[in-house]
Amino acid sequence: xxxxxxxxxxxxxxxxxxxxxxxxxxxxxxxxxxxxxxxxxxxxxxxxxxxxxxxxxxxxxxxxxxxxxxxxxxxxxxxxxxxxxxxxxxxxxxxxxxxxxxxxxxxxxxxxxxxxxxxxxxxxxxxxxxxxxxxxxxxxxxxxxxxxxxxxxxxxxxxxxxxxxxxxxxxxxxxxxxxxxxxxxxxxxxxxxxxxxxxxxxxxxxxxxxxxxxxxxxxxxxxxxxxxxxxxxxxxxxxxxxxxxxxxxxxxxxxxxxxxxxxxxxxxxxxxxxxxxxxxxxxxxxxxxxxxxxxxxxxxxxxxxxxxxxxxxxxxxxxxxxxxxxxxxxxxxxxxxxxxxxxxxxxxxxxxxxxxxxxxxxxxxxxxxxxxxxxxxxxxxxxxxxxxxxxxxxxxxxxxxxxxxxxxxxxxxxxxxxxxxxxxxxxxxxxxxxxxxxxxxxxxxxxxxxxxxxxxxxxxxxxxxxxxxxxxxxxxxxxxxxxxxxxxxxxxxxxx
Amino acid sequence: xxxxxxxxxxxxxxxxxxxxxxxxxxxxxxxxxxxxxxxxxxxxxxxxxxxxxxxxxxxxxxxxxxxxxxxxxxxxxxxxxxxxxxxxxxxxxxxxxxxxxxxxxxxxxxxxxxxxxxxxxxxxxxxxxxxxxxxxxxxxxxxxxxxxxxxxxxxxxx
Numbered sequence: 001x002x003x004x005x006x007x008x009x010x011x012x013x014x015x016x017x018x019x020x021x022x023x024x025x026x027x028x029x030x031x032x033x034x035x036x037x038x039x040x041x042x043x044x045x046x047x048x049x050x051x052x053x054x055x056x057x058x059x060x061x062x063x064x065x066x067x068x069x070x071x072x073x074x075x076x077x078x079x080x081x082x083x084x085x086x087x088x089x090x091x092x093x094x095x096x097x098x099x100x101x102x103x104x105x106x107x108x109x110x111x112x113x114x115x116x117x118x119x120x121x122x123x124x125x126x127x128x129x130x131x132x133x134x135x136x137x138x139x140x141x142x143x144x145x146x147x148x149x150x151x152x153x154x155x156x157x158x159x160x161x162x163x164x165x166x167x168x169x170x171x172x173x174x175x176x177x178x179x180x181x182x183x184x185x186x187x188x189x190x191x192x193x194x195x196x197x198x199x200x201x202x203x204x205x206x207x208x209x210x211x212x213x214x215x216x217x218x219x220x221x222x223x224x225x226x227x228x229x230x231x232x233x234x235x236x237x238x239x240x241x242x243x244x245x246x247x248x249x250x251x252x253x254x255x256x257x258x259x260x261x262x263x264x265x266x267x268x269x270x271x272x273x274x275x276x277x278x279x280x281x282x283x284x285x286x287x288x289x290x291x292x293x294x295x296x297x298x299x300x301x302x303x304x305x306x307x308x309x310x311x312x313x314x315x316x317x318x319x320x321x322x323x324x325x326x327x328x329x330x331x332x333x334x335x336x337x338x339x340x341x342x343x344x345x346x347x348x349x350x351x352x353x354x355x356x357x358x359x360x361x362x363x364x365x366x367x368x369x370x371x372x373x374x375x376x377x378x379x380x381x382x383x384x385x386x387x388x389x390x391x392x393x394x395x396x397x398x399x400x401x402x403x404x405x406x407x408x409x410x411x412x413x414x415x416x417x418x419x420x421x422x423x424x425x426x427x428x429x430x431x432x433x434x435x436x437x438x439x440x441x442x443x444x445x446x447x448x449x450x451x452x453x454x455x456x457x458x459x460x461x462x463x464x465x466x467x468x469x470x471x472x473x474x475x476x477x478x479x480x481x482x483x484x485x486x487x488x489x490x491x492x493x494x495x496x
Numbered sequence: 497x498x499x500x501x502x503x504x505x506x507x508x509x510x511x512x513x514x515x516x517x518x519x520x521x522x523x524x525x526x527x528x529x530x531x532x533x534x535x536x537x538x539x540x541x542x543x544x545x546x547x548x549x550x551x552x553x554x555x556x557x558x559x560x561x562x563x564x565x566x567x568x569x570x571x572x573x574x575x576x577x578x579x580x581x582x583x584x585x586x587x588x589x590x591x592x593x594x595x596x597x598x599x600x601x602x603x604x605x606x607x608x609x610x611x612x613x614x615x616x617x618x619x620x621x622x623x624x625x626x627x628x629x630x631x632x633x634x635x636x637x638x639x640x641x642x643x644x645x646x647x648x649x650x651x652x653x654x
Contacts, residue, residue, distance in 0.1 A: 126518055152524060154526050161523070174527055315569045315589065317591055
């Protein structure tokens, strides 16, 4: 019996190697792999917390700085200034301060943690279908790639829809690809490092309420700290007042420097909301009357009040990316970006096409030709992508967006947008101003914009029939999974 | 004539996916959600034009209703703001309510109209509201795989 026990024990010891062990309890590996949620295999560069409930950009350092600044300043205010003010003036002051503080924190967290309106990438079928349509429209089967733009007339204005090579979709109007997060975002405003997320359709109103309430909070703290110091100096003299409450000095300094940028930014965004424009559009001057007599904003509702109400109180669309859904095996995998493949496949023709595509752009703004030349300096494959994607990552970065490269210039890059309000936020005047800085930054930005293509380059297929190859590549592999997916779709439909 | 299926069950068991058609978004009225009502040529032999157009138009109407900016949406927005958006922990937004209606409608349409013709509509929300995906099925027994090929009816093992 003793032997039997040791033998069974030995069997269990060997259970990890030998397949003879049949005791079900001892099987070390689970038979079923645990179900994964969709956020775990999200293709963009985002970070997820709380099992997919919260979503942020990859670089969150500046967000923590924002949080620390707000918490520390308000903490000092409530600890050192409020007792004095409550006694000398009225206890309503800390109450209002408290309410403002909670509102600021709430809107900040809501802006930072919510999905800005990310567009999910195309499934392989969709991508193949689009490629086919583009090839048909192009006609010839030569090496010349088709123009990846579609024109659409919206309320009388012609708008160009650009094709996103990463997400493999034609971007809806007002959408843009954020290269920091590597996602296409609907109604893309800008990528804000201070909140650690993109600002887009779904969180613009929270962002606006954050900066508005933060302006009020900053002004509130600033004015009451000054009042506190003045009241104390009446009692004890100025120097003694400063010695009694040293925290006030720190608060005044922080508030003084913040108030200019934050109040200015609020003013700028109030203007944007009332004219129903995004930061992107305003900086590019897309709807400015300087472009042409008939140039107007087709999205504006006509009057300021309706524009404001629509932006702040309009319906909030749900998230399109379903972060917490479970991945079903056999679901169509997303088509990976074809940057490497298309670049190699059509580099020469792309360059000639780049010139063709660039000519209308050259007439629009003085900044764009500079961007084109800057990108050619960076080597062969890049111009193809960066120029054709002018509507994409470039618009979200160099054209005055407060999107930083991932280094110290980041804070100064954001200042570009702060400079706008400081100089009186008259945008017509500032276009020349702000465009200088982003152009200088472009040399930082271009190599950094390209993290996805270099990743693709080594595995890019040999040049040549990139489109057809790619379309053919997916079909056989995915047909079985497509069938399973459709069956599952049926099951899902019938169970709704 | 294309194969006939009597219901979704039969479609599932005896059909194989032949092709997919994608109805793209129509941006001529701005960024509101609308789909093109142009009838795709691949469906010409499978379904009547009017039925297809009615389905797409109804879906467009639903989306317009969801995104409508008016008294009710303002009220909802202000109420939400005043409760610091905590109200959405217990209540659904209007958009979500309409999306539920849409998925019910699509399921209905699939059961009544599309499945009997060997077609299946995928809810646009599952494709990020970019496209309406219509899957075209062929009878598994048929040897050809093009959507227009005729196949022997009654060859399903039922």
